[in-house]
Amino acid sequence: MGSYILCQVKRAENPYYIESIGLNIYSIEELCYYICQNLPLLDATILNERLAEWFKEELKLRRLAQKLLQLVQKEFTLGEFILPVLREINYLSNTEFRDLELKVKGLEEQPSPVRLKLKGDALVSHEKYIKAIEVYTATMALRKEANLGSQFLGSVYNNMGCAYARLFQMEEACDCFHHAYEELHTRATLKSYLYAVYMKSGEEAYEKAGEDLGIDPATRVEMDRQIASVGPVELPEHLDQALAEWTRAYHRNTGL
Structure with missing residues (x-):
């Protein structure tokens, strides 16, 4: 300074x-x-x-x-x-x-929804996940008025999914990551969704979700390797580490 x-x-x-x-x-x-x-x-x-x-x-x-x-x-x-x-x-x-x-x-x-999303992102950086989720929810309520498209909506869903995952509310995290993938169709959001499914419901649900979404062979090999490396589902620290890594990659790739 x-x-x-x-x-x-x-x-x-x-x-x-x-x-x-x-x-x-x-x-x-x-x-x-x-x-x-x-x-x-x-x-x-x-x-x-x-x-x-x-x-x-x-x-x-x-x-x-x-x-x-x-x-x-x-x-x-x-x-x-x-x-x-x-x-x-x-x-x-x-x-x-x-x-x-x-x-x-x-x-x-910036339009009000963009400022709100940035506020939510800042709250996540301070580990205030519940407040961040409240802000992201308000952001989506205002999005249509500002005529912001799928890219913006997908980024809000993705970041909200990360906040839910940090709270270990995996059902909500799965929903958010699925919506994010539907809007963005990126490899990063696909991986986040599949990992959240695995953490919520186990290997069988993960396998089915991958089949339903037609996961490509390269992504499947990478996902299988990463999931095998984290061990049992009941160890929460691995979820935090993996999602943090994928969140950083997501932001690097999209600038959001």
Whole structure:
């Protein structure tokens, strides 16, 4: 980040609590770091009058607090709120600040369902799977209004399936991965679906699902090898590892 001095502003005695990921913030430096790393999670549950009052009462940043209090009295953009916070301690270099401005502008210009999906993805990265599923569900409810097609819908189903799988709710994970494959028809979503079927119902169900979907020989050999390597179904850590690996491959291949 920029050439700021760590903890140039006093630490708060009472932290600012970010409910969405269960995080306590004690300094403006910590908040600036959170802002830069979690743009999709910045909404009215964080950027609000309570935060402005926290700046005033806990950090004694009265001018910044007054500016933010004026903003929350009207409709404001993400950039209008967070950029003054970052400027307060010169948290970023000039180049980093301009780059962040572009990211914020790009996020603000996205349709609401896209912003929601990014929020869900961020929640998954923080292992807040139940909240992520709620956000993905809301995303699908708004998708048609924004005229977003199969590629977007499939990516939401895929990521929701990963969230369900991390909760070991395999029936829901299977449904999501199946929908994702129906929309995307990619090898990554096929593998995720078949693996989820195996973890939910065992080898016989996995064999049948592969036959029903006409899995190609190369994918079948790879799937059989990977499933054989993870051992018994009852070992949950292997599910987490395999799905994490396939999720990373999915994102690398699709950019979603």
